Amino acid sequence: MENILEVQGIHTYIGQYHILQGVNVQVPKGSITVLLGRNGAGKTTTLKSIIGLTPPREGRVIYDGNEVQAMRSFDIANMGIGFVPEHRAIFRDLTVEENLKIAERGRGDYLRKKEFIFNLFPDLQRLITLPGTSLSGGQQQMLAIARALVADNKLLLIDEPSEGLAPVIIENMMSAIRELSKESTIVLVEQNFLVASKLAEYYIILEEGRSVQSGKMKDLARDKAAIHHFLGAA
């Protein structure tokens, strides 16, 4: 299968810290791929390096056949990558509607996608005039994902969608992500192994800034020893 995203041996520094020390990621087109690993393993930094927020010093990031590691963030994003960061990064001073509108890349993106977005997250529609501050955690997460859907993105990078959410809401979120994967490729970072194993087709395990194991999720689910060793999960 063709890979829409290929990360080849990237090294990323944040200040003086050598955070990523050789990360390889292959993401087949149309799949859901999850980055696993303990806290501080470099999952978030990997996502940020892909979209150029923490540009890698070495290695290559190939998206859709183009080398993008030297490009600026907004140029990379404009090639069709949507980013849903850790802690959602909702713009507090903007209304929900403005939070969506700001993600437009061409005129009318928002109007075109409105229906699709509100079908996926019906809650957002009635919150449309409220400021970003007044949303609950789950609503913020929905908005953050919705924001990544306004423009036509072929690849969605979603960081910790289940973090801090109630189980019922996690279920909603998972079905939404599954729904989205019909249209675009998804790379997830997920601490909750249960969620990850239910959603993802492929996995990559990071440890101390290196990618140490990857493959199909269903193989990992059987490999209790690896789960325990790398993820500390039972």
Add this chain to the structure above:
Amino acid sequence: MNMLIRKNLVLIITLVVIAFMLGVAAQGMDRQDFVITLLRGLAVGSITFLVASGFSLIFGLLDVLNLAHGTLFMIGAYIGWTVIVRPDTIMDLLTPLALILSGFALGDLYPHLSSRIRLGLRMKRFLPWALGLVSLLVLGFILPRYPIAIWNVENYSQSPVTFSFMASQGTRLPVQPATFTEISPAVALIGLLLASMFGAFGLSLFGKDAQRTVRISWKSFIGFAALLVVALVGFAYNDSLTNALTALNSNWLFLIAVIVAMASGAGLGGLMEATLIRPLYSRPIYQLMLTLGLSAIGIEMVRAVWGRPEFVTPKPDFFNGTGGACPATNFADWWANHCSTILLWEGRVRVYNEIFIPIVGLVVLISIWVLLQRTRLGMIIRAGVQDREMVEALGINVRRVFTMVFALGVGLAALGGVLAAPSTGLSNFMGESLFLNALIALAIGGLTNYPGAALGSVLVGLIQQFIIKYGQIGIPVPFTEIVFKPSPPLVPASTVLLMVIILLILPNGLLGKKE
């Protein structure tokens, strides 16, 4: 409703306190004194606001404390003066400036060019410096020889003070047009163009973007072509354009001065951000030193070019009528005679200083508010104040927005300067004192809060003017015979005191939000 009150509690309390203080003040002085002081306070507040709002926009989005903001305000004032009093100088400057800028307008072309030529590693290091040096040498050779008619700071009869005085009398001193003597016009024009292109190419090689591939389209050449046309038209029709400007009535000339000053301010701001501030985003201390240094350089430059003595920009005739029914007692009278003063509640109010400036302040306040709340650029600015990375990750070129905001902020300061010049006059220190006011206003209102900047500025303006007024009439201290007259040093002290009190109660200022 309840929610609305609770949310804006501080604002409501502030307004009530202001209203109460004004009420007390109104009891303590004559009605005309009160009206004039109030309007003066609003006028000072408006000018302060123009500086403060630009500063706060820049700080909010870029996290840059632009300590040169006051100096840029002053430069705006001096540029405005030059347009009004010496339009010939401006026309002479137009061609060389347009030519120098034209090379930079080709920005997209250079990465393309550098990707075409294959250079050795050593050459790659050497080339940008060499290009820069050549560019500077050529500029250094041509610019001093380029004929620009200018005043003479050393010679009193040719100094800005004299020109200013004559202009305010409604006449112009005859000036000797400058002509090409040392170099031929063709050499000068082509030399400037080449120097500009070399310089821009050299600078582009310094950046990391040298490898960036950019698609070249005809759009990349629009700016270049426009500047070239401006330069050539300015060159060919210099005399007739100068005569047209000189013959223009003072109202139109004032309007042009405002536009030119704002545009130069915006241009200067954009240039500053793109060349000097941008490499220092990760080093805030260096930014402070840089902007502080620029401020000092700006002041010295103004001293060298326009001299130390103070002078005043002549007011446009629209606000400068005398005789007839002046001072006007009603609007119709004023409109017929364009009186410089108008009687409001028995107080003699200067129309330009105390009515026009607050109105412009209000217009700017509303326009920027509309820009921030109703446009996409405003949305991006508001979002970027909170989280720049996320805005960038959405596919928005935040860097370009930074440059635009810096340009806008400095443009507003320059607007403040050109507006203030006919009322407060031009001096080398006008920037510093006003900048201090603006900083205090922002501390009072909330550093990055736009309505806060307006509220703080008005408060600072009102307090200062009322203290000045009380310095003249005195405050009777209750239950005693003593009349307290605040001395002039108390004027700046009073605003600082207000700031201290407010910051003790609300550390983020009146409308600022907790970080």
